[in-house]
Amino acid sequence: MVLDETSTSTKDVGTAHAGLEPHAPGRPRDEVREQAILDAALELVAEVGYDCFSMDSLAARAHASKATIYRRWSGKAELVVEAVRRRNCDDSSITPDTGSFRDDLLAFLTAMIKVVAEEDVALLAGITRAMRLDPDLSELMRVQVFERKHEETSRLVARATSRGELPGSADADLLHEVVGALVLNRLLLTGDPIDVDFLTHVVDDVAMPLLHR
Amino acid sequence: MVLDETSTSTKDVGTAHAGLEPHAPGRPRDEVREQAILDAALELVAEVGYDCFSMDSLAARAHASKATIYRRWSGKAELVVEAVRRRNCDDSSITPDTGSFRDDLLAFLTAMIKVVAEEDVALLAGITRAMRLDPDLSELMRVQVFERKHEETSRLVARATSRGELPGSADADLLHEVVGALVLNRLLLTGDPIDVDFLTHVVDDVAMPLLHR
Amino acid sequence: MVLDETSTSTKDVGTAHAGLEPHAPGRPRDEVREQAILDAALELVAEVGYDCFSMDSLAARAHASKATIYRRWSGKAELVVEAVRRRNCDDSSITPDTGSFRDDLLAFLTAMIKVVAEEDVALLAGITRAMRLDPDLSELMRVQVFERKHEETSRLVARATSRGELPGSADADLLHEVVGALVLNRLLLTGDPIDVDFLTHVVDDVAMPLLHR
Amino acid sequence: MVLDETSTSTKDVGTAHAGLEPHAPGRPRDEVREQAILDAALELVAEVGYDCFSMDSLAARAHASKATIYRRWSGKAELVVEAVRRRNCDDSSITPDTGSFRDDLLAFLTAMIKVVAEEDVALLAGITRAMRLDPDLSELMRVQVFERKHEETSRLVARATSRGELPGSADADLLHEVVGALVLNRLLLTGDPIDVDFLTHVVDDVAMPLLHR
DNA sequence: TCGTAATCGAGACGGTACGTCCGGTCTTCCC
DNA sequence: GGGAAGACCGGACGTACCGTCTCGATTACGA
Numbered sequence: 082m083v084l085d086e087t088s089t090s091t092k093d094v095g096t097a098h099a100g101l102e103p104h105a106p107g108r109p110r111d112e113v114r115e116q117a118i119l120d121a122a123l124e125l126v127a128e129v130g131y132d133c134f135s136m137d138s139l140a141a142r143a144h145a146s147k148a149t150i151y152r153r154w155s156g157k158a159e160l161v162v163e164a165v166r167r168r169n170c171d172d173s174s175i176t177p178d179t180g181s182f183r184d185d186l187l188a189f190l191t192a193m194i195k196v197v198a199e200e201d202v203a204l205l206a207g208i209t210r211a212m213r214l215d216p217d218l219s220e221l222m223r224v225q226v227f228e229r230k231h232e233e234t235s236r237l238v239a240r241a242t243s244r245g246e247l248p249g250s251a252d253a254d255l256l257h258e259v260v261g262a263l264v265l266n267r268l269l270l271t272g273d274p275i276d277v278d279f280l281t282h283v284v285d286d287v288a289m290p291l292l293h294r
Numbered sequence: 295m296v297l298d299e300t301s302t303s304t305k306d307v308g309t310a311h312a313g314l315e316p317h318a319p320g321r322p323r324d325e326v327r328e329q330a331i332l333d334a335a336l337e338l339v340a341e342v343g344y345d346c347f348s349m350d351s352l353a354a355r356a357h358a359s360k361a362t363i364y365r366r367w368s369g370k371a372e373l374v375v376e377a378v379r380r381r382n383c384d385d386s387s388i389t390p391d392t393g394s395f396r397d398d399l400l401a402f403l404t405a406m407i408k409v410v411a412e413e414d415v416a417l418l419a420g421i422t423r424a425m426r427l428d429p430d431l432s433e434l435m436r437v438q439v440f441e442r443k444h445e446e447t448s449r450l451v452a453r454a455t456s457r458g459e460l461p462g463s464a465d466a467d468l469l470h471e472v473v474g475a476l477v478l479n480r481l482l483l484t485g486d487p488i489d490v491d492f493l494t495h496v497v498d499d500v501a502m503p504l505l506h507r
Numbered sequence: 508m509v510l511d512e513t514s515t516s517t518k519d520v521g522t523a524h525a526g527l528e529p530h531a532p533g534r535p536r537d538e539v540r541e542q543a544i545l546d547a548a549l550e551l552v553a554e555v556g557y558d559c560f561s562m563d564s565l566a567a568r569a570h571a572s573k574a575t576i577y578r579r580w581s582g583k584a585e586l587v588v589e590a591v592r593r594r595n596c597d598d599s600s601i602t603p604d605t606g607s608f609r610d611d612l613l614a615f616l617t618a619m620i621k622v623v624a625e626e627d628v629a630l631l632a633g634i635t636r637a638m639r640l641d642p643d644l645s646e647l648m649r650v651q652v653f654e655r656k657h658e659e660t661s662r663l664v665a666r667a668t669s670r671g672e673l674p675g676s677a678d679a680d681l682l683h684e685v686v687g688a689l690v691l692n693r694l695l696l697t698g699d700p701i702d703v704d705f706l707t708h709v710v711d712d713v714a715m716p717l718l719h720r
Numbered sequence: 721m722v723l724d725e726t727s728t729s730t731k732d733v734g735t736a737h738a739g740l741e742p743h744a745p746g747r748p749r750d751e752v753r754e755q756a757i758l759d760a761a762l763e764l765v766a767e768v769g770y771d772c773f774s775m776d777s778l779a780a781r782a783h784a785s786k787a788t789i790y791r792r793w794s795g796k797a798e799l800v801v802e803a804v805r806r807r808n809c810d811d812s813s814i815t816p817d818t819g820s821f822r823d824d825l826l827a828f829l830t831a832m833i834k835v836v837a838e839e840d841v842a843l844l845a846g847i848t849r850a851m852r853l854d855p856d857l858s859e860l861m862r863v864q865v866f867e868r869k870h871e872e873t874s875r876l877v878a879r880a881t882s883r884g885e886l887p888g889s890a891d892a893d894l895l896h897e898v899v900g901a902l903v904l905n906r907l908l909l910t911g912d913p914i915d916v917d918f919l920t921h922v923v924d925d926v927a928m929p930l931l932h933r
Numbered sequence: 934t935c936g937t938a939a940t941c942g943a944g945a946c947g948g949t950a951c952g953t954c955c956g957g958t959c960t961t962c963c964c
Numbered sequence: 965g966g967g968a969a970g971a972c973c974g975g976a977c978g979t980a981c982c983g984t985c986t987c988g989a990t991t992a993c994g995a
Contacts (some may be wrong), residue, residue, distance in 0.1 A: 581952095
C-alpha cells in the first residue's frame with residue numbers, strides 16, 4: 082500500500098518496495114491502530130501543546146501501548162508531523178455563488194471559520210514554537226491551515242472579475258494574505274471570537290476597499 | 295511612582311502605604327537578583343519556549359539559587375508573567391516627521407521592526423500556548439507587543455489628516471489592526487523575513503489604499 | 508541456601524515461594540544494574556567516606572538513574588549496608604594452628620584486623636547513626652563486621668579445650684564479646700592504632716585470664 | 721590578635737586570665753546568648769538527635785541569629801561538643817561503700833548507666849563520624865563520656881585492695897578499659913539494653929575474674 | 934556626648950543534596 | 965505482530981540545610 086510510504090515518513094527504510102510483496106511474516110499491522118494514534122496525537126497537541134504532550138498520555142488516549150507507537154515512528158516529532166500531514170481534509174466546501182462577490186466572500190469565510198475554528202487554532206497555538214525550530218513543520222502547517230484556501234479565494238475573485246464586479250487589478254493573493262492575517266491575529270493574539278460581525282468587518286472594511294483599488 | 299504599583303504585582307500585600315514604611319527586619323531582598331532572574335527568564339522563554347524551560351536552567355543562567363527564586367514566586371507561571379510585565383519598555387521611538395505620511399509610516403514601521411524583531415517573536419512563539427490557557431497573560435502580551443504602537447499610529451494618522459494628506463475618514467484603528475496582523479502573520483506563520491520590501495508592500499499595497507477610502 | 512533469604516533483606520515480599528513463581532508482569536529488574544550500583548557504592552564509600560557520598564554521584568558513577576536506585580533501596584543507609592553485606596566475603600582466613608592456643612588466637616586476631624581495618628571502621632563510623640534508627644540495619648552491620656568471627660573463635664576454643672589447653676569452662680562466647688568490644692572501643696572511641704602490641708595486650712591481659720576461669 | 725583567641729572557642733573557655741586584658745574594641749559578646757544557644761543545642765540533640773537537628777532550628781529555638789552562632793563555633797560538631805562539655809556535670813555520684821567490692825562496683829555501674837544512658841548514647845552515635853575527622857573532638861568526647869569514671873573506678877579498686885578484697889595485682893586501668901568497652905559495645909553495636917542483668921554479667925563474668933588475676 | 938566598633942536578631946544569598954516524579958525508550962511477558 | 969506492564973536513563977521538580985553576608989538596631993567603651 083502507498084500508505085506505508087507515507088506512514089514510515091522521511092527515513093523510510095524502504096520495506097514495501099513493490100506491491101506484490103509475498104506478505105510479511107507474522108501478524109500484519111493494524112491500520113486502525115495507526116489512525117487512532119494519529120487522531121489522538123492531534124487532539125493532544127491541540128489540548129496541551131506540542132512540548133507538553135507525552136507519549137504516555139498519547140498511548141493512554143489511543144488505547145495503544147507505547148511499544149506499538151515506537152514500532153511505527155521514531156519519536157514525537159515524526160509522529161506529530163505525520164499526524165498533521167494526514168489530517169482529514171474534507172474540503173467539501175463548495176464555493177458559494179450568490180451572485181454578489183461580497184456575499185460570496187462572506188459565505189466562504191463563514192464556512193471556512195467553521196472548519197478552522199477551535200480545532201485548528203489550538204493545534205496552531207500548540208505547535209507554534211515547534212514550528213520555529215522545524216521549517217518543514219512550519220511549511221506543512223501553513224499549507225495545511227491556510228494555503229488550501231488560497232486557490233478557492235482566487236476562484237472567487239476570478240469569477241467576480243469576469244462578471245465585471247471587480248476591476249481587473251483585483252489582487253487575489255493580496256486578499257488571501259490580508260484576510261488570513263486578520264484571522265490569525267484574532268486567533269492567536271487577541272483571542273476575540275471570530276463571528277459574523279468580525280467577518281463582515283473584514284469584508285466591508287478591508288477586503289472590498291482593497292480589491293476596488 | 296506607578297512603577298512600584300505594577301512591580302509588586304499580584305501578591306502585593308499593600309505594605310508600601312506611604313514611603314516611610316517602618317522597614318522589614320532582616321536583610322532586604324536584592325532587587326538586582328530579582329531583575330537578573332526576570333531577565334534570564336525572558337531569555338529562556340525566547341530560546342526554548344515556556345514549556346521547555348526549567349527552573350534549574352533559570353537558576354544557572356541567573357547565577358541565583360533556586361531558593362532565591364522560589365522565595366519570590368510560587369512557580370514558573372507566576373514568574374514568567376511578571377517577567378513579561380516588567381520588560382524594559384524603552385519606547386523612545388520618536389514619531390518621525392518627513393513631511394509625507396507614507397514616508398512617516400514607513401519609517402515608523404522600520405523602527406518598530408527593529409524593536410519587535412527576533413527578541414519578541416521568539417518570546418511570542420514560546421508563550422503562545424501559555425497565552426491560550428491564561429487570558430491575563432494573553433492580554434498582557436498583546437498590550438506589551440502590539441498595543442503600544444497603537445497610540446503612535448493614531449498620532450501619525452491625525453497629523454496627516456490635519457495636513458490634508460489623508461481624508462477625514464482615515465481610520466487609524468483599522469490601520470493598526472491590519473498592519474499588526476500582517477506583521478504577526480509573517481512572524482509566526484510564514485517565517486518570511488520582515489524587511490524593507492515587505493514593509494513597502496504593506497504600506498503601498500494595503501495601508502495607503504485603506505486609508506484613502 | 509538460606510543466604511538468599513538474608514540477602515533480600517528487610518523488604519523481601521516473599522515472592523520466591525517455590526521456583527515456579529507465576530512470574531511478575533513487565534520487564535524484570537536488571538541484576539547487572541543492581542550489582543553495578545552496589546559496586547559503585549563501595550568504591551565511593553572507600554573514596555570519599557559514607558557521609559560525603561551523594562546519591563547523585565552514585566547515580567553518575569554507576570551510570571544509573573536515581574529512580575533505579577530508589578526503586579530498590581529506600582535510602583543511602585540501606586543501600587550501603589547491602590553493598591557491604593554482598594561484598595565478596597573471602598573469609599578464606601584459615602584458622603591457624605600453631606599448637607599453642609595463645610599463638611593461634613593472636614594469629615587469628617592479627618589476620619582479622621587486616622580485613623576489618625580502615626575499610627570497615629570508616630563505614631561503621633559513618634553508619635553508626637543510621638544504625639540507631641534502624642534495628643535491622645544495626646543487626647546486619649553487626650553480623651557483617653563481627654559475627655562472622657564468632658564461629659571461628661568457637662572453633663579455636665573448642666580445639667584448645669579438646670587438647671586440654673583450656674579448661675572445659677572456657678567460654679567462647681564471652682571471649683568473642685570481650686575481644687570484639689575492646690577492638691570496637693579502639694576503633695570508634697579512642698582512635699588508637701590496632702597493632703600487635705594492642706592485640707598482645709588483649710590476648711595476655713584479658714582473653715587468657717578469662718578463659719582460664 | 722585577641723580575636724583569634726576568642727574565635728577559636730572550643731578549647732579555651734577561660735580567656736579572662738587576669739582582668740587586665742587590654743579589652744577588645746566594640747560591643748562585647750553576650751555570655752547569656754552563648755549559654756542560651758548551648759542549652760538549646762542540648763535540648764535539640766536530646767529531642768531529635770544529633771543529625772536531625774539543624775542550625776536553623778537551633779537559631780530559632782535559642783532566639784539567636786545564625787551569625788551569632790557561627791561567630792562562636794565553626795559548625796555543628798564543635799558546637800555540640802562544647803555544649804556537652806559545659807553541661808552541668810553533677811558528678812555527685814558518691815562512690816558507694818557496701819563493704820563488698822563486687823556490690824560497690826555493681827552499684828557504681830548502675831548509677832553510671834543512669835547518667836550515660838540514652839542522652840549520651842544518641843550524641844555518641846551522632847557524633848561518631850565527626851570524631852573520626854577531628855581527633856580533638858574525639859578526645860573530648862571520650863573524656864566527657866568515659867574518662868570521668870576512670871578516677872572513681874581507681875578509687876573503688878584501691879579501697880578493695882587495701883581491704884584485702886582484691887590482690888595487689890588488680891589493675892584498675894584494665895578494669896576501666898574492659899568495662900567501658902563492653903558498655904560501648906552494647907550502646908553502639910548491638911543495641912541491647914543496658915540493664916541489671918547485663919551489668920551483673922559484666923561484673924561477675926568479666927570484671928571479677930580479671931581483677932583476681 | 935559623642936564616635937567608633939563590634940555585637941545583636943532577622944533573614945536573603947549561592948550551593949548542594951535530597952527523594953519524587955515524569956518523559957521517552959526498551960524489554961519482558963502472554964495472546 | 966499486538967497489548968500490558970514495568971524497568972531503564974535522564975533530568976526537572978520543590979524542599980531543606982548549609983555557611984556566608986547584609987541589613988538596621990543596640991551596646992559598650994574611649995575621645
